[in-house]
Amino acid sequence: MADLTTEFLGIKSPNPFWLASAPPTDKEYNVRRAFEAGWGGVVWKTLGSEGPPVVNVNGPRYGAIWGADRRLLGLNNIELITDRPLEVNLEEITRVKKDYPDRAIIVSLMVPCEEQAWKDILPKVAATGADGIELNFGCPHGMAERGMGSAVGQVPEYIEMVTRWCKENYDKPVIVKLTPNITDVRYPARAAKAGGADAVSLINTINSIVSVDLDNMAPQPTIGGKGTHGGYCGPAVKPIALNMVAEIARDPETHGLPISAIGGITTWRDAAEFMAMGAGNVQVCTAAMTYGFRIVQEMISGLSQWMDEKGYSSTSDFIGTAVPNVTDWQYLDLNYITKAKIDQDLCISCGRCFAACEDTSHQAIAMSEDRVFTVKDEECVACNLCVNVCPVEGCITMEEMAAGTVDPRTGETVSDDYANWTTHPNNPGACAAE
Amino acid sequence: MAARHQASGVQAGRLSADAIAENFSDLHPAFDAHEAAVAADRCYFCYDAPCMTACPTDIDIPMFIREIQAGHPEAAARTILEQNILGGMCARVCPTETLCEEVCVREVAEGKPVEIGRLQRYATDTLMAAGVHPFTRADATGKKVAVVGAGPAGLSCAHRLAMHGHDVVVYDRRNKPGGLNEFGIAAYKSVDSFAEREVDWLLQIGGIEIVTGRTLGEDLSLDSLCSEFDAVFLSIGLAGVNALRAEGADKQGVRDAVDFIAELRQAEDLSALEVGRNVVVIGGGMTAVDAAVQSKLLGAENVTIAYRRDRDAMGASRFEQDLAASKGVKLMFNVQPVAVHGNGAATEIELEYTSNQTGTLTGTGETVRLVADQVFKAIGQTLEGAPEALALDGRKIAVTGAGRTSVDGVWAGGDCAAGGDDLTVTAVAEGRDAAMDIHDSLMG
Numbered sequence: 116m117a118d119l120t121t122e123f124l125g126i127k128s129p130n131p132f133w134l135a136s137a138p139p140t141d142k143e144y145n146v147r148r149a150f151e152a153g154w155g156g157v158v159w160k161t162l163g164s165e166g167p168p169v170v171n172v173n174g175p176r177y178g179a180i181w182g183a184d185r186r187l188l189g190l191n192n193i194e195l196i197t198d199r200p201l202e203v204n205l206e207e208i209t210r211v212k213k214d215y216p217d218r219a220i221i222v223s224l225m226v227p228c229e230e231q232a233w234k235d236i237l238p239k240v241a242a243t244g245a246d247g248i249e250l251n252f253g254c255p256h257g258m259a260e261r262g263m264g265s266a267v268g269q270v271p272e273y274i275e276m277v278t279r280w281c282k283e284n285y286d287k288p289v290i291v292k293l294t295p296n297i298t299d300v301r302y303p304a305r306a307a308k309a310g311g312a313d314a315v316s317l318i319n320t321i322n323s324i325v326s327v328d329l330d331n332m333a334p335q336p337t338i339g340g341k342g343t344h345g346g347y348c349g350p351a352v353k354p355i356a357l358n359m360v361a362e363i364a365r366d367p368e369t370h371g372l373p374i375s376a377i378g379g380i381t382t383w384r385d386a387a388e389f390m391a392m393g394a395g396n397v398q399v400c401t402a403a404m405t406y407g408f409r410i411v412q413e414m415i416s417g418l419s420q421w422m423d424e425k426g427y428s429s430t431s432d433f434i435g436t437a438v439p440n441v442t443d444w445q446y447l448d449l450n451y452i453t454k455a456k457i458d459q460d461l462c463i464s465c466g467r468c469f470a471a472c473e474d475t476s477h478q479a480i481a482m483s484e485d486r487v488f489t490v491k492d493e494e495c496v497a498c499n500l501c502v503n504v505c506p507v508e509g510c511i512t513m514e515e516m517a518a519g520t521v522d523p524r525t526g527e528t529v530s531d532d533y534a535n536w537t538t539h540p541n542n543p544g545a546c547a548a549e
Numbered sequence: 550m551a552a553r554h555q556a557s558g559v560q561a562g563r564l565s566a567d568a569i570a571e572n573f574s575d576l577h578p579a580f581d582a583h584e585a586a587v588a589a590d591r592c593y594f595c596y597d598a599p600c601m602t603a604c605p606t607d608i609d610i611p612m613f614i615r616e617i618q619a620g621h622p623e624a625a626a627r628t629i630l631e632q633n634i635l636g637g638m639c640a641r642v643c644p645t646e647t648l649c650e651e652v653c654v655r656e657v658a659e660g661k662p663v664e665i666g667r668l669q670r671y672a673t674d675t676l677m678a679a680g681v682h683p684f685t686r687a688d689a690t691g692k693k694v695a696v697v698g699a700g701p702a703g704l705s706c707a708h709r710l711a712m713h714g715h716d717v718v719v720y721d722r723r724n725k726p727g728g729l730n731e732f733g734i735a736a737y738k739s740v741d742s743f744a745e746r747e748v749d750w751l752l753q754i755g756g757i758e759i760v761t762g763r764t765l766g767e768d769l770s771l772d773s774l775c776s777e778f779d780a781v782f783l784s785i786g787l788a789g790v791n792a793l794r795a796e797g798a799d800k801q802g803v804r805d806a807v808d809f810i811a812e813l814r815q816a817e818d819l820s821a822l823e824v825g826r827n828v829v830v831i832g833g834g835m836t837a838v839d840a841a842v843q844s845k846l847l848g849a850e851n852v853t854i855a856y857r858r859d860r861d862a863m864g865a866s867r868f869e870q871d872l873a874a875s876k877g878v879k880l881m882f883n884v885q886p887v888a889v890h891g892n893g894a895a896t897e898i899e900l901e902y903t904s905n906q907t908g909t910l911t912g913t914g915e916t917v918r919l920v921a922d923q924v925f926k927a928i929g930q931t932l933e934g935a936p937e938a939l940a941l942d943g944r945k946i947a948v949t950g951a952g953r954t955s956v957d958g959v960w961a962g963g964d965c966a967a968g969g970d971d972l973t974v975t976a977v978a979e980g981r982d983a984a985m986d987i988h989d990s991l992m993g
Contacts, residue, residue: 183590463658466596486599506593507658 156219253319278310320346383417563848700728702963825923
């Protein structure tokens, strides 16, 4: 069985599955349950400055969207940082770390953008024995209105400045948690690196309103007739997070900067994908909040099995291996030609591929009187929509056309030469092929 | 208790009232909102959906299920009822396993179809519980149409005609409208007087007068109807029953299954209903299953369905056969009755094995005797009381197009008309389509 032991910034944990800073890590009770369930580490829910803690709303904090059978796909929250006194949290962190020395405990922090505020809290955190800190520059609601969270994460100069203060006043690893509520995630990542960050973690939640109460004409969750945007997470945000992780992993300026990936990770496969895309480990929240802590057992066994099947003995064997294959659109090979193919043995004749292709795409699927669906190669542009709407996995596949064969759609012979847009004759800015 | 159960002969009260009430509860209980949501989520919204093609009334099934998914069961009901005004009853009695659900792609893929029938019931029950009748009448046309027979075909026809502004009078030979919905069909498929409530709900459209106790050929003639009304729709069903050609068929305890079922449907107190200890039902259709299962549910100790052909030829669907078997009914195939024995009252039935090897069914000469104090005949119904002026096609009224008979101005549909299966849903479709044809010819 593959060894899942992961070393991230020199912090060892028995597996790469950490719980993200969020409600599941707000208290000693929850964190102990998480460790007993098998989680490799936790990022303790964000601590604020000493003094009276923040208060949360007393109405609903979460909203959601669902798929079939009410499977939770996206969750949104308007909860703030911990609303328990700093001292209580610090005492609990100290106790838990002492009892679980083999698990990672990172402390998430959010204090005002003043150096003194950071100088005050960092020694207290250091005294707990926690393995590192994560700077919460991501929360998009509530705290951002007070100049913290994503209000900092949206200004690269602030990120760099605060990161530097932390590096100067704290000896252990500093992870900077990034907000996705920006136009280009590479800038905040570069700023974190410039400030001396040991790693970035991403994504924090996305600005969102999940639904509108049509009886009361108010966003949900609704508090006394009003609502506000919250932070969106869960399976629905995974593609956004995956892209942002990839952007940072392949940016020459940040390439090699350790990444802790967050965003809709629900199964071992999601974790493997993020790690292949350059993440040294992953953080999970919504999946645990939906199903409870036990899911980590599926993640552990699933990742191990997959690694065994692939011959990986350690997570470092595959971390980042997909990064070189992320490129810009302009470099995609235009001579790579595929056609959809429907496996008639697997087809259940629902006709969704036909409706999708006929109504909204390229009229490339034929339907016979007796409901046999076949691809018209002469019309198929290989868009993949039929594959995506088919309810049976593996029923429709994209088959690559061999070099030398003729694409019936264009009448042209398939070439195995690589050719992309930069040299295409239709491109006004095409450079001559070398 | 045991003594009552084992009493020989045809007796009432074989089971306690509580046990009978339990036995006759809803066969497929109604979905609650959560169950409906889970079931609806399984629908793939197929293109040109096979379920829709299989439905004799062409209900847009993917659309109504999508409406349930989207939180509007009332809209789903409207989608159903636009095509099938008796969608509530059809949701209960349709053999969905041989219609929409048989061809559901999830039946094909997983052996577990979307539960279309129960979803349809959820939608129509929701609307009816709200007391809503979602259709209104068009402006009055001044035309009058007579409908003879207040069963599914007649009610469907009457409703569609009334909707288009015609005035309709529906005659029925019984004391109550509903036809087989009211007097046929197993009780556990239509609990809580649903048939009666559905008729009341349907009549909310207005413009329909129900006249009961009038029989065509007795106190009602086609000639007078034709002169009094602008059009006539006949949906008189099959009022006759085939005779049992077996020695002793007139003995006490031998009875038509349809009469037993009708009596059961109208009974105030099922525990007062008589049933034999050893019951044999002759036949292989839905009526045979309904009679056999209900005999068992009333407390008959041994119930056997004796069918002259093999299982595949049986008119009742495999689901119905399995239902009967699950209630403890024994199914015998390839046997035909040759004699009922007994001194005045039946005590035994003698069955002869059959063979179909030559292409025609013949007795093999080998016989078997079953103890039988009650024998139900469920060997088919026949057209009775059809006006002589009408041409027949085989043993039913000949029709062309949307139910046009050989006589101008007279349409027919439902079981009495040739073509189509003898199903509630088929009758509804025929009534509806004839109404549209009548409307077109009256207004054209």
